[in-house]
Amino acid sequence: MSAKEHSGDYFIPDPSPWPIIGMFSLLITLFGGALAMNGVSIGNFLVVAGLLMFFYLLYGWFRDVIKENLSDCYNRQVDTSFRMGMFWFIASEVFFFLSFFGALYYIRNIALPWLGGDGYLGVTNEILYHGFENAWPSHGPGELGGDFKPMGAWGIPAINTLILLTSGATITWAHWGLKLDNQKQLVNGLIATIALGVFFVILQAYEYGHAYQELNLTLETGAYGSTFYMLTGFHGFHVTMGAVMLMAILGRSMKSHFSAHNHFAFEAVAWYWHFVDVVWLGLFVFVYWL
Structure with a gap:
């Protein structure tokens, strides 16, 4: 069926191979990661292959959607559907991060006090872990994670907070340029x-190296290490994906694909980027600061 064929007010796209390719890319990446973490050498190869397939997916799917948009296939109903889809996608991401923030809260405010002797379950403390102290950051009972130093809030985390807050301002500035048909402001704001997003990821990678080599803060450092890397690592992945999407939007902007009244693709990525900014503020407060 042609991409321009419609059923009533609904746009019907051509059959697409990208969901299947996406499924296999994620499966290969996760399977390879599991093998690599268990010392199987082929795991690293599978991770690289899966990621390359994923980037091919991004390129091909973006290309097809852009062609549909430039072919005037979309109407008001499609625009509304896109906005609803992006809203619910971000909503799912909110609950994704809330689950990890909830785990952090449970460990710090419920599990640790119980293991430290507080509450109605406190009587089990001497039976389970003799001498366990209710203190955060915790590396687990019996020196499970070894001696380590927690990551402080000031330094790279504070700099990264300033970077992301500034990036929220620059993308808003770019949006103003788009609404005013100011191509130069739009492009410069996106660049x-x-x-800023790439700089953020570079600093986070440096922070991880410092944590592993000098602080002995690893994924094996008890509850603190696992929650630290789970929350900050997933956020770093979201920043990376956001930067990739912004690069696609920059390329389209340089080709004048957007107008003041037709630029939902830009708005969708801007929504996502502001969401990433807000999540980082929560991370800075609850993971680094408190």
Whole structure:
């Protein structure tokens, strides 16, 4: 069926191979990661292959959607569907991060006090872990995670907070330029936002290296280490994906694909980027600061 064929007010796209390719790319990446973490050498190869397949997916799917948009296939109903889809996608991401924040809260405010002797379950403390102290950050009972130093809030985390807050301002500035048909402001704002996002990821990678080599803060460092890397790592992945999407939007902007009244693709990525900013503020407060 042609991409321009419609059923009533509904747009019917051509059959697409990208969901299947996406499924296999994620399966290969996760399977390879599991093998690599268990010392199987082929795991690293599978991770690289899965990621390459995933980037091919992004390129091909973006290309097809852009062609549909430029072919005037979309109407008001499609625009509404896109907005609803992006809203619910971000809503799912909110609950994704809430689950990890909830785990952090449970460990710090419920499980640790119980293991430390407080509450109605406190009587089990001497039976389970003799001498366990209710203190955060915790590396587990019996020196499970070894001696380590927690990651402080000031330094790279504070700099990264400033970077992301600035990137929220630059993408808003780019949006204003788009609404005013100011191509130069639009492009410069996107370039600045991408540069700030890439700089954020570079600093986070440096922070991880410092944590492993000098602080002995690893994934094996008890509850603190696992929650630290789970929350900050997933956020870093979201920043990386956001930067990739911004690069696609920058390329389209340089080709004048958007107008003041038709630019939902830009708005969707901007929504996502502001969501990433807000999540980082929560991470800075509850993971680094408190």
